[in-house]
Amino acid sequence: MERYEVAIIGAGMSGLAAGIRLAHFGKKVCIFERHYAPGGLNSFYSKEGRKYDVGLHAMTNFVKPGVKGTPLGKILRQLRISREELDLSEQVGSRIAFTDADLRFSNDFELLESEVERVFPREIDGFRGLAAEIRSYPDAKLDAPYLSARSVVRNWINDSLLEDMLFCPLMYYGSSTEDDMDFSQFVVMFRSIFLEGFARPLDGIRKMIRLLLDRYRKAGGIRRMNTGISKLETSDGRISRLILDDGKEVEAEIVISSAGLPETYRLIEGFENESAEDLEGKLSFTETISIFERQPADFGWGDDTIVFFNQGSEFEYRNSRETVDLRSGVICIPNNFEYGERSLDEGIVRVTCLANYDQWIGYEEDEYLNEKVRWNERIWQSASQFMPPSSLEYEKERIAWDMFTPKTVERYTWHARGAIYGSPSKMKDGTTEFDNLFVCGTDQGYLGIVGSMLSGIAMANQHVLRA
Amino acid sequence: MTNDECKKVVLEIIAEIAPDEDLSDVNPDVALREQLDLDSMDFLDIVMELRKKHGIEVPEADYGELASLGSCAAYLTPKFNALV
Numbered sequence: 001m002e003r004y005e006v007a008i009i010g011a012g013m014s015g016l017a018a019g020i021r022l023a024h025f026g027k028k029v030c031i032f033e034r035h036y037a038p039g040g041l042n043s044f045y046s047k048e049g050r051k052y053d054v055g056l057h058a059m060t061n062f063v064k065p066g067v068k069g070t071p072l073g074k075i076l077r078q079l080r081i082s083r084e085e086l087d088l089s090e091q092v093g094s095r096i097a098f099t100d101a102d103l104r105f106s107n108d109f110e111l112l113e114s115e116v117e118r119v120f121p122r123e124i125d126g127f128r129g130l131a132a133e134i135r136s137y138p139d140a141k142l143d144a145p146y147l148s149a150r151s152v153v154r155n156w157i158n159d160s161l162l163e164d165m166l167f168c169p170l171m172y173y174g175s176s177t178e179d180d181m182d183f184s185q186f187v188v189m190f191r192s193i194f195l196e197g198f199a200r201p202l203d204g205i206r207k208m209i210r211l212l213l214d215r216y217r218k219a220g221g222i223r224r225m226n227t228g229i230s231k232l233e234t235s236d237g238r239i240s241r242l243i244l245d246d247g248k249e250v251e252a253e254i255v256i257s258s259a260g261l262p263e264t265y266r267l268i269e270g271f272e273n274e275s276a277e278d279l280e281g282k283l284s285f286t287e288t289i290s291i292f293e294r295q296p297a298d299f300g301w302g303d304d305t306i307v308f309f310n311q312g313s314e315f316e317y318r319n320s321r322e323t324v325d326l327r328s329g330v331i332c333i334p335n336n337f338e339y340g341e342r343s344l345d346e347g348i349v350r351v352t353c354l355a356n357y358d359q360w361i362g363y364e365e366d367e368y369l370n371e372k373v374r375w376n377e378r379i380w381q382s383a384s385q386f387m388p389p390s391s392l393e394y395e396k397e398r399i400a401w402d403m404f405t406p407k408t409v410e411r412y413t414w415h416a417r418g419a420i421y422g423s424p425s426k427m428k429d430g431t432t433e434f435d436n437l438f439v440c441g442t443d444q445g446y447l448g449i450v451g452s453m454l455s456g457i458a459m460a461n462q463h464v465l466r467a
Numbered sequence: 468m469t470n471d472e473c474k475k476v477v478l479e480i481i482a483e484i485a486p487d488e489d490l491s492d493v494n495p496d497v498a499l500r501e502q503l504d505l506d507s508m509d510f511l512d513i514v515m516e517l518r519k520k521h522g523i524e525v526p527e528a529d530y531g532e533l534a535s536l537g538s539c540a541a542y543l544t545p546k547f548n549a550l551v
């Protein structure tokens with residue numbers, strides 16, 4: 001029988017990062033991935049000869065070279081990747097756009113501070129106090145009990161519009177819970193977006209994935225694609241065997257799963273977890289991508305990199321009642337990063353919105369395609385209200401588009417209910433009810449590209465290398 | 468191996484782990500953490516690279532011996548010399 005010291009489920013960002021650490025230090029490690037492509041929630045694909053990124057808007061946590069002690073520096077060091085190789089370009093600038101107010105922010109925190117002072121002059125002292133509390137919050141507080149982020153923010157900020165405007169980007173880029181967040185997660189997201197910032201490799205996520213695959217291969221790691229894990233067998237509270245989709249059996253001393261916590265528990269035969277349903281993700285999204293021959297600037301769309309928009313004054317971050325919740329979302333223009341002399345060949349506009357999993361999964365195949373067309377248009381109409389008016393006609397100029405729904409996410413990543421941010425309850429220390437089974441990535445609690453890589457690294461260090 | 472050679476080996480490891488640090492002027496008598504931006508993940512890597520590259524084991528109870536370049540040399544040199 002095939003035997004490994006460590007078996008990793010999933011070749012997404014977290015699984016690859018964990019694999020690199022373990023292979024680098026001589027562990028016999030194999031990554032099992034059910035999909036034919038690596039990357040998971042942040043993969044890439046081709047359609048009609050054009051390359052698309054699944055997820056990438058921006059990498060969060062950007063800091064300039066020389067800034068020490070932040071997550072980006074940590075993952076680069078731990079994975080032995082240099083900044084030059086990753087070749088990140090910074091955002092131009094982003095916006096939180098609500099009907100009644102607009103706040104700009106960039107990779108320089110002072111811009112957000114001055115914007116808060118301009119739009120909410122009475123709140124600036126409170127905002128600075130909140131930022132100071134966040135800066136001094138301990139780094140990896142894994143054992144902190146749940147604390148409502150709303151309640152902490154309200155200690156500092158009175159205006160509920162400003163409160164919602166601050167929550168909007170942090171929720172969209174990293175909350176698996178509705179309406180409120182755990183304060184420790186709020187801190188992680190506030191730092192990664194407002195205190196640090198956004199950047200992107202010109203070549204998109206494939207740049208990062210290629211680097212990860214290259215490191216993993218050179219370190220001697222083994223990778224089995226098109227090879228899902230269909231079952232985990234247990235004995236004496238341990239995982240004794242992994243059963244592959246084709247029925248073959250594999251043994252491993254330690255199993256690290258990035259498939260999600262309820263998804264992983266479901267692989268364990270005869271294991272009844274009462275809370276399995278509660279563990280399932282509650283929030284899903286759609287993502288639309290529009291491609292134009294011309295650059296977005298030609299449309300008069302300005303130089304916003306990312307716009308977090310919300311109609312009206314109240315922001316609701318919950319499971320959508322409608323097929324897609326058109327009231328809020330995120331617009332990303334990948335062309336608007338500081339690429340210097342270089343540029344993307346085509347204009348790209350991506351829009352993320354909250355969506356209802358049950359409705360998307362309920363459509364018959366024809367209906368599903370029609371609904372995609374219909375909602376793509378409606379999403380565009382809603383989002384374009386928050387972009388400068390265009391001199392050109394969007395529909396005539398668009399040369400290609402694609403759209404992912406919660407159904408797409410579930411089909412290609414096997415995340416229950418297509419929930420990108422996974423379960424509302426996280427296993428921060430990565431342990432499970434089985435001694436040699438650990439979770440990394442989304443359900444360990446670190447989200448996003450940088451977060452999930454940090455999670456893979458931390459779990460590999462803690463449960464394998466240090467143990 | 469001399470103490471100075473041992474310091475060089477440790478510096479080489481740090482240079483690989485933290486290529487963004489300036490190692491030209493490390494004071495051997497001052498804690499590495501006070502001069503360089505190294506966290507517990509980096510120290511784990513120093514220990515792991517010592518094992519991988521040189522076959523030297525540093526048990527967790529002895530991690531404190533790696534605090535400064537000087538204490539590294541004092542602790543590791545005999546271990547290197549015991550290898551041959």
Ligand SMILES: Cc1cc2nc3c(=O)[nH]c(=O)nc-3n(C[C@H](O)[C@H](O)[C@H](O)COP(=O)(O)OP(=O)(O)OC[C@H]3O[C@@H](n4cnc5c(N)ncnc54)[C@H](O)[C@@H]3O)c2cc1C
Nearest residue numbers: 010012013014034040041055057058228229441442448449
């Ligand atoms: C549309 C969209 C936009 C996003 N935008 C951004 C962004 O701009 N910035 C950012 O930082 N983050 C973004 N994210 C989030 C980011 O992509 C994720 O947080 C991150 O990629 C999660 O990585 P992971 O390793 O935890 O999980 P995953 O990527 O889901 O990895 C899990 C892997 O396990 C595999 N798997 C599952 N079950 C099995 C099984 N039984 N056997 C074998 N393999 C299995 C899956 O196929 C998958 O490859 C976005 C996500 C999406 C979907």
